[in-house]
Amino acid sequence: MVFFSRLIILLTTLALLLGCDQKGTPALDQQLYIWQRQWTSAHEAALADSRMDFSTLRVLALQAFPQAGLSRARIDPLLLKRDGRPLIAVIRLDGQLKSLNQDEVTVQIQQVVIEWQAQGLHLAGVEIDHDAGISRLPGYREFLTQLRAVLPASLPLSITALPAWLDSPELPALLSTVDSSVLQVHAVSDPRRGLFDPEQARQWAKAWSRISAKPFYLALPAYGVALLSSASGAPIVESEVRLERDGERRELLADPQQLSELAIQLRNDPPAHLAGLIWFRLPLINDRRAWSLTTLRAVSRGDALDSQLSLKLSADEGLYDIAIENLGNLDNAWPERVTLAVQGCEGADALAGYALQQSPDLLTFTRLRDGRIAAGGQRAIGWARCSKIDQGASNVHP
Structure with missing residues (x-):
């Protein structure tokens, strides 16, 4: 009896310890x-398919551009209300703005807050996205202080932040004006060097955690861009909207895989005050430069x-439609070459992006340009x- 009592005590203690460990991380x-x-x-399906994996939506609500002024994003409030997740209204103030009309921007933000709440949306905060240069951080802090004073006290205020600000003595005072920050660790330097460096991102996150005493998030990329050449030598960046320019696109x-490894490392050993990861951006079915939602979720x-x-053939009285399908959870480049073992072919042709070479017993489709499945x-x-x-004797060559 004593043995069983001790065993029960031991098992109970282990369960409590395991429970504490899970609570602590x-x-x-x-x-x-x-x-x-x-x-x-396309937003309806994307929202529905993302609901189980992502807790909060940070939605572009308002933008301010040089010369063009302020512009509202045309959201679908009924979709967002039906979705029901907490929303953070993001206000994008272009970094190239020579100055901020603080009063005008503040009034516009207040109107967004009032309208979203009147529409029954679950507004959980406001985020200001402004790529201010280091020399302009004091003025930016004044704007945030003014904005904080007029927003409802119960509505959290956050900012998107740049790693370059780590070198500024103004950073602690700037962070003191908001409830949280979002450190953007992608596309922050010369895009010709790539969109993202996981080791650099990890170092920036650690450095940020030593300065910020408040919760912060990392903004991580789930997208691509194209670089076009220009007369000035500096690349022109093309994102989800195609630019009306000719020329080669890199x-x-x-x-x-890099982002997955970083996310696992951050989950296992998070820097102090790191509250979560924010993925840019929700992919729509026709967004050719974003990861698929399947890959993003994975x-x-x-x-x-x-x-x-794998090769997919659809036959109808001897006429075959030839396609490649991706049955995995990772987006993949179009295969370089596809070979089909055939008999008795009367005709064949390749679709855009591929070229066909034909012999009596073999069809070879060769990739002409890049693309993703x-x-x-x-x-x-x-x-x-x-x-x-x-089909058994045919091959897909990555």
Whole structure:
């Protein structure tokens, strides 16, 4: 009897200790930016598919551009209300603005808050996204102090922050004016060097944690851009909206594997005050420079990443539609080459992006340009009218 009593005490103690450990290391919060200036029907499916994995939506609400002035994003309040997740209204103040009309911007932000709340949206905060230079941080602090004074006391105020500010003695005073900050660790230097450096991001997060006594988040990339040349030599960056410019485009894409490894490291050993990760941006079905939502969810969960490209044939009385499908959870480049073992082909052709070479028993499709097949998606590459295509003897060459 004594033995069983001691065993029960031991098991109870172990359970309590394990429970304490789990309480002491909460999972990092996962949030999403929605950055489209004009919403479309594609937002409905994207919101529904993202609901289980991302707790909060940070929604572009208002932008201020040089010369163009202030412009509202055309959100869909009914979709957001039905979604029900907490919302943070993001106010983007372009870093190239020569000066801030503080009174005008403040009034516009107040109007956003009033309208969103009147529409029944779950407004949980306001975020100011302003890439101010270090020399302008004192003026930025004054603006934030003024804004904080007129916003409802119960509404948290946050800012997007740049790693360059780590060198400024003004940073602690700036952070004291807000409830939290979002450290942007992507596309902060010359984009020709890449969108993201995981080791640099980790070092910036550690440095930020030593200065910020308040919760902070990391803004992480789940997208790509294209670089176009210009007369000045500085690259022109093309993002989700295609620019009306000719010329070669150099594509840059944040690497999901790098981001997955960083996220796992941060979960296992988070810097002090790190509250969560915010992914930029919610991908829509037609967003050609964002990760697919399948890949984004897998990265945020810490799942093992894998692409599984396979040949897909759809036959109708000897006419074959030829496509490549990605059955994995990781977006993948179009395959370089696809070979099909065939018999009795009367005709065949490649679709845009591929070229066809044909012999009596082999069709070879060769990639002409770059592209990606989303996880769970497919890409048609051609057609053929043949008496037989032997799928088992055909190959996809990455």
